[in-house]
Amino acid sequence: MYEFHPYFTNDGSVGLYSSDFDDIYHSSTGALTEAYEKFILPINMDELLKKDSIKVLDICYGIGYNSKSFLNFIFEKIFLRKNKKFFSLPDKHIATIHTNKINHELDGIYNGEIYTDNAFDKISVTAIDNDKILAFLSPFIKTGEKFFKNDNFDFEKKNIGKYLDKNKKIKNQKIQKIINFLIFEKITQICPDFYTNEAVTRIISDKKYAKYFTSDIRGIYRGKISKGYITNLSGFLRGFLAFLHNIYYRHVTNRYKKELKHYKIEDIVFNLKIGDARQVIKEDNNLYNLIFLDAFTPSKCPCLWSYEFFKLLFEHLEQDGMILTYSTSAAIRSAMQEAGFHIGNIYNEREQKFTGTVAVKNSDLIIYPLSEFDLGLLKTSAGIFYRDENLTGQNEAIFAARKKEVENTDRISTSQYKKNFNKGELCKNTMS
Numbered sequence: 001m002y003e004f005h006p007y008f009t010n011d012g013s014v015g016l017y018s019s020d021f022d023d024i025y026h027s028s029t030g031a032l033t034e035a036y037e038k039f040i041l042p043i044n045m046d047e048l049l050k051k052d053s054i055k056v057l058d059i060c061y062g063i064g065y066n067s068k069s070f071l072n073f074i075f076e077k078i079f080l081r082k083n084k085k086f087f088s089l090p091d092k093h094i095a096t097i098h099t100n101k102i103n104h105e106l107d108g109i110y111n112g113e114i115y116t117d118n119a120f121d122k123i124s125v126t127a128i129d130n131d132k133i134l135a136f137l138s139p140f141i142k143t144g145e146k147f148f149k150n151d152n153f154d155f156e157k158k159n160i161g162k163y164l165d166k167n168k169k170i171k172n173q174k175i176q177k178i179i180n181f182l183i184f185e186k187i188t189q190i191c192p193d194f195y196t197n198e199a200v201t202r203i204i205s206d207k208k209y210a211k212y213f214t215s216d217i218r219g220i221y222r223g224k225i226s227k228g229y230i231t232n233l234s235g236f237l238r239g240f241l242a243f244l245h246n247i248y249y250r251h252v253t254n255r256y257k258k259e260l261k262h263y264k265i266e267d268i269v270f271n272l273k274i275g276d277a278r279q280v281i282k283e284d285n286n287l288y289n290l291i292f293l294d295a296f297t298p299s300k301c302p303c304l305w306s307y308e309f310f311k312l313l314f315e316h317l318e319q320d321g322m323i324l325t326y327s328t329s330a331a332i333r334s335a336m337q338e339a340g341f342h343i344g345n346i347y348n349e350r351e352q353k354f355t356g357t358v359a360v361k362n363s364d365l366i367i368y369p370l371s372e373f374d375l376g377l378l379k380t381s382a383g384i385f386y387r388d389e390n391l392t393g394q395n396e397a398i399f400a401a402r403k404k405e406v407e408n409t410d411r412i413s414t415s416q417y418k419k420n421f422n423k424g425e426l427c428k429n430t431m432s
């Protein structure tokens, strides 16, 4: 039976625990906060929005925080000047929405396990995960809870508490509900098996999980399951988006006004691809402006951190594109470097430290270069990368092969390197 272990992270967003990987999906500091800090804030939005189209690849979509945060950022910062409570419009306003303002067809096509939306792509987000159930659950996940308590059975049983520091609650984060509706709408359009997936139905109907789900989307889903017809959300949402666009275009931030001439909210395309990311990307011909890499830690899921995988990503990144990831490991950074990337740090202003890595083709895009120490680290045994020659290896085998290589290497150990480096620094300081 499919296992689902949700809990609230310290910013009020829902996090998950995986018993298969014995790992958490999200930072316990805050699933949503992490998505914003690692994947959205480091982006140079001004430059990005000058482009005619933006393509984002979200590797390891899970319940979608990175895609949702990106869409939410675009939506809030560009289409809304402030966080207006636009979704609580009275019914009489909704009734006046005209759907014929939409100028293109959003209906998607279904092709095997690849769900795609064939609208023209101004802003397109392609999300990949090999867990279909999670992806299907993604639009139901609550967008942020102000008052939350982790007191459910799964939480205790799985000892997720070890990941949480209860005293470390941080500012409540939220994603506009419209983003969940948008993703729900797209998934219902392009995934014919969405309403017939038994695990999804079981989880959505289970009262135990209700507090983690958005009640109105859960309501629409349950209505369809019990009554057998789909609420006409599609027409509603299309109209609603056009309506929002018309209203908020006038209020859009001046800073983005020029850029906005390219974009309309209904130009957003969301593709969902279910499968092993290596295979899906091999079969994909797109070049991306942004790639979010959010796999489980390298020791648990090395197949998505290998040198060969980064070579594959190199082939799929635009010349001025950027890969963003939370990992700062030397093995990952050296794999990126070997694959041809320039690498830099992601700086977290809240924590005032480096908390991730960017990989780019154009070194001018790096704002926080690696230090001399970090660059040296890549040459030590810690910098030996994972190998997955045909991009088909199993995680255990990939992990074991690297472990063996580290044990047999002539490279300097990390601890010795640190000692030498500190000694060198000491000499430099005493001489100056």
Ligand SMILES: C[S@@+](CC[C@H](N)C(=O)[O-])C[C@H]1O[C@@H](n2cnc3c(N)ncnc32)[C@H](O)[C@@H]1O
Binding pocket: 024, 025, 026, 060, 061, 062, 063, 064, 065, 066, 128, 129, 130, 131, 134, 275, 276, 277, 278, 294, 295, 296, 301, 303, 304
């Ligand atoms: C750390 S979680 C990602 C969390 C996600 N970004 C979110 O916002 O919920 C890692 C994800 O990788 C997926 N995954 C694991 N191995 C994969 C593979 N080989 N290809 C694609 N997805 C994979 C898991 O199903 C899981 O959802």
